[in-house]
Amino acid sequence: xxxxxxxxxxxxxxxxxxxxxxxxxxxxxxxxxxxxxxxxxxxxxxxxxxxxxxxxxxxxxxxxxxxxxxxxxxxxxxxxxxxxxxxxxxxxxxxxxxxxxxxxxxxxxxxxxxxxxxxxxxxxxxxxxxxxxxxxxxxxxxxxxxxxxxxxxxxxxxxxxxxxxxxxxxxxxxxxxxxxxxxxxxxxxxxxxxxxxxxxxxxxxxxxxxxxxxxxxxxxxxxxxxxxxxxxxxxxxxxxxxxxxxxxxxxxxxxxxxxxxxxxxxxxxxxxxxxxxxxxxxxxxxxxxxxxxxxxxxxxxxxxxxxxxxxxxxxxxxxxxxxxxxxxxxxxxxxxxxxxxxxxxxxxxxxxxxxxxxxxxxxxxxxxxxxxxxxxxxxxxxxxxxxxxxxxxxxxxxxx
Amino acid sequence: xxxxxxxxxxxxxxxxxxxxxxxxxxxxxxxxxxxxxxxxxxxxxxxxxxxxxxxxxxxxxxxxxxxxxxxxxxxxxxxxxxxxxxxxxxxxxxxxxxxxxxxxxxxxxxxxxxxxxxxxxxxxxxxxxxxxxxxxxxxxxxxxxxxxxxxxxxxxxxxxxxxxxxxxxxxx
Numbered sequence: 001x002x003x004x005x006x007x008x009x010x011x012x013x014x015x016x017x018x019x020x021x022x023x024x025x026x027x028x029x030x031x032x033x034x035x036x037x038x039x040x041x042x043x044x045x046x047x048x049x050x051x052x053x054x055x056x057x058x059x060x061x062x063x064x065x066x067x068x069x070x071x072x073x074x075x076x077x078x079x080x081x082x083x084x085x086x087x088x089x090x091x092x093x094x095x096x097x098x099x100x101x102x103x104x105x106x107x108x109x110x111x112x113x114x115x116x117x118x119x120x121x122x123x124x125x126x127x128x129x130x131x132x133x134x135x136x137x138x139x140x141x142x143x144x145x146x147x148x149x150x151x152x153x154x155x156x157x158x159x160x161x162x163x164x165x166x167x168x169x170x171x172x173x174x175x176x177x178x179x180x181x182x183x184x185x186x187x188x189x190x191x192x193x194x195x196x197x198x199x200x201x202x203x204x205x206x207x208x209x210x211x212x213x214x215x216x217x218x219x220x221x222x223x224x225x226x227x228x229x230x231x232x233x234x235x236x237x238x239x240x241x242x243x244x245x246x247x248x249x250x251x252x253x254x255x256x257x258x259x260x261x262x263x264x265x266x267x268x269x270x271x272x273x274x275x276x277x278x279x280x281x282x283x284x285x286x287x288x289x290x291x292x293x294x295x296x297x298x299x300x301x302x303x304x305x306x307x308x309x310x311x312x313x314x315x316x317x318x319x320x321x322x323x324x325x326x327x328x329x330x331x332x333x334x335x336x337x338x339x340x341x342x343x344x345x346x347x348x349x350x351x352x353x354x355x356x357x358x359x360x361x362x363x364x365x366x367x368x369x370x371x372x373x374x375x376x377x378x379x380x381x382x383x384x385x386x387x388x389x390x391x392x393x394x395x396x397x398x399x400x
Numbered sequence: 401x402x403x404x405x406x407x408x409x410x411x412x413x414x415x416x417x418x419x420x421x422x423x424x425x426x427x428x429x430x431x432x433x434x435x436x437x438x439x440x441x442x443x444x445x446x447x448x449x450x451x452x453x454x455x456x457x458x459x460x461x462x463x464x465x466x467x468x469x470x471x472x473x474x475x476x477x478x479x480x481x482x483x484x485x486x487x488x489x490x491x492x493x494x495x496x497x498x499x500x501x502x503x504x505x506x507x508x509x510x511x512x513x514x515x516x517x518x519x520x521x522x523x524x525x526x527x528x529x530x531x532x533x534x535x536x537x538x539x540x541x542x543x544x545x546x547x548x549x550x551x552x553x554x555x556x557x558x559x560x561x562x563x564x565x566x567x568x569x570x571x572x
Binding site for chain 1: 438440468469472473474484486490491494498518519521522543544545546547554
């Protein structure tokens with residue numbers, strides 16, 4: 001081993017020339033570099049900016065900067081009537097509009113103390129679970145792309161297209177549905193809807209396995225996600241994490257099961273948590289696995305909804321919708337299990353106005369993303385991409 | 401709530417949790433509002449907020465390990481602004497309770513809870529941004545949704561949007 005003259009401040013850059021190490025550069029500065037990632041960056045899933053302080057390739061601190069998509073959702077709500085807020089809620093988490101509408105409708109119904117027809121509840125859960133699968137397909141597909149796997153993305157979008165087609169058939173829109181109204185639905189589902197959904201379930205069930213094999217059978221994907229970005233359960237709860245993120249940390253807690261709403265108590269499904277055999281509990285891979293497992297559980301729920309749904313005879317989807325929505329004075333905090341976690345609505349009514357005094361959306365992505373600073377410390381830059389992807393943020397909901 | 405209607409179990413649990421807090425802190429907390437949609441109490445002695453919150457988090461009968469939500473609110477009639485915190489004992493005791501705090505509308509401040517729940521960090525920044533409440537002891541109290549040099553706090557009821565921002569006309 002030859003001696004290298006590395007006297008000086010800072011690092012050196014060397015190369016090998018015919019078994020000899022040659023110094024290319026000396027006295028390289030080792031101070032921290034600021035790397036701005038986003039807001040226009042493909043792997044930040046929207047207009048998120050991360051200000052990374054890096055030491056070489058290691059991140060010492062990553063500070064998320066948000067607000068690029070802030071559209072004053074809460075201020076808008078104070079200026080429109082209760083039913084007019086429904087389309088706004090679609091635009092929070094635009095990948096799962098049905099779930100957001102569902103959460104909002106439930107919050108106002110609690111204030112109004114409304115009784116909802118059973119068929120409405122079944123249709124709501126049905127479309128919400130379909131939307132959950134569509135949303136998880138985007139999450140899984142784009143996560144693959146983040147880590148260099150292009151094929152799963154195409155598979156995911158091919159299957160998601162069928163769901164969007166079904167939801168479009170029911171509501172008339174592909175993403176921003178305005179379908180679940182306070183006290184009911186915009187309209188009943190089309191006549192053959194159940195049949196087509198059943199066809200989809202039968203088609204999609206083997207596809208979930210195929211998709212799973214494509215990603216978790218891929219050595220590169222595993223290497224990029226295994227043991228990266230580990231979040232212990234206690235810290236996850238303290239951070240207010242919810243949904244697949246919290247379950248990825250091994251907390252077996254699902255709103256649909258542990259604090260059930262609508263008709264979920266009647267349905268049989270498992271709460272998906274990683275078993276720790278293939279992944280480290282709380283790492284990126286665990287969170288991915290939870291999403292993959294949840295799609296299968298959603299299929300189960302959809303099948304049960306189809307079996308148990310009351311018939312459409314004499315059914316009017318708008319029968320329980322109040323003519324004028326003016327809740328009595330009071331407040332409500334109500335939440336629902338969305339694909340990305342708990343979406344909570346805090347609504348305050350003064351009892352006189354047809355507009356809410358205050359309507360806050362507790363966004364799951366916003367809370368999940370707030371752990372970014374702790375998660376990214378000491379990680380490599382490519383791993384940062386894996387971590388952001390596993391959080392599965394939708395900036396429409398983060399910035400509101 | 402209608403007269404004679406049975407109080408639901410979740411409200412009873414919240415009331416039980418409240419009694420534990422009330423025993424410890426007495427007049428620092430207000431009476432309990434046992435409504436069905438969001439049972440809450442108010443912390444009157446806002447200076448003791450961190451102490452009360454720590455008690456709520458760590459007491460064996462309370463164990464509120466999760467702060468679900470922190471909302472800002474404006475009460476122009478009382479000339480106050482405030483926050484509403486929703487707590488839950490997640491996967492432990494399962495009970496929930498909401499806590500309200502109020503402070504002066506201009507230059508008001510409340511103690512920060514970001515030392516107890518990480519969730520509070522960004523939520524308090526959001527309340528600071530949109531309502532202008534200062535949180536004492538917050539490690540990084542900056543605007544979060546609006547730009548750093550934005551004027552005013554948009555969710556206040558008497559908010560008037562600024563005419564121009566860096567030469568761009570704002571109101572349309």
